[in-house]
Amino acid sequence: MTAHLNDERLAQWVLGDHDADAAHHLAHCDACRASVVEVGTYIGNYRDAVLSGSDRAQIFWAKQRRAVHERLRERRLIPVLRWAYAATMVLVLCAAFLVTRMPRPQRQVVTPDSADDVLLQQIENDVAREYPIALAPAALIAEERDSALATDGETSSNHAIHKEQNR
Numbered sequence: 350m351t352a353h354l355n356d357e358r359l360a361q362w363v364l365g366d367h368d369a370d371a372a373h374h375l376a377h378c379d380a381c382r383a384s385v386v387e388v389g390t391y392i393g394n395y396r397d398a399v400l401s402g403s404d405r406a407q408i409f410w411a412k413q414r415r416a417v418h419e420r421l422r423e424r425r426l427i428p429v430l431r432w433a434y435a436a437t438m439v440l441v442l443c444a445a446f447l448v449t450r451m452p453r454p455q456r457q458v459v460t461p462d463s464a465d466d467v468l469l470q471q472i473e474n475d476v477a478r479e480y481p482i483a484l485a486p487a488a489l490i491a492e493e494r495d496s497a498l499a500t501d502g503e504t505s506s507n508h509a510i511h512k513e514q515n516r
């Protein structure tokens with residue numbers, strides 16, 4: 350009976366390297382056959398551990414990929430919100446600009462002394478007519494009010510102009 354198979358030869362046997370000497374020894378040695386089973390089990394467990402490890406790695410990378418995608422989606426959403434906010438702010442600023450440019454309704458008792466004020470008011474009204482298209486309805490209201498004001502002071506301003514010409 351030859352010497353027992355050492356670990357290296359056992360591993361080689363398990364991995365498929367079946368040399369004649371090892372085969373002869375194993376045919377007659379229960380201890381070495383048991384060792385072969387033991388080493389085979391060990392290698393099988395190691396292989397399973399490696400495979401499950403790579404499975405874990407795949408899960409890890411899948412999680413990483415999903416996290417990256419979520420971050421990208423968040424970054425894509427934020428500019429949209431910023432644009433909506435910016436657009437809203439522009440509209441608000443336009444409205445505020447229009448409101449500040451709109452002449453306040455001034456019910457004046459038009460006398461020859463205040464004719465210049467009426468003219469100034471009309472010029473201001475004309476200047477204030479530049480408005481964004483989006484705010485056309487608001488501007489329309491402003492124009493209506495302007496025309497109402499103009500009709501209100503028309504007689505007096507005409508009178509003032511005539512008076513100016515007569516001088």
Ligand SMILES: [Zn+2]
Nearest residue numbers: 353354378381
């Ligand atoms: Zn043996």
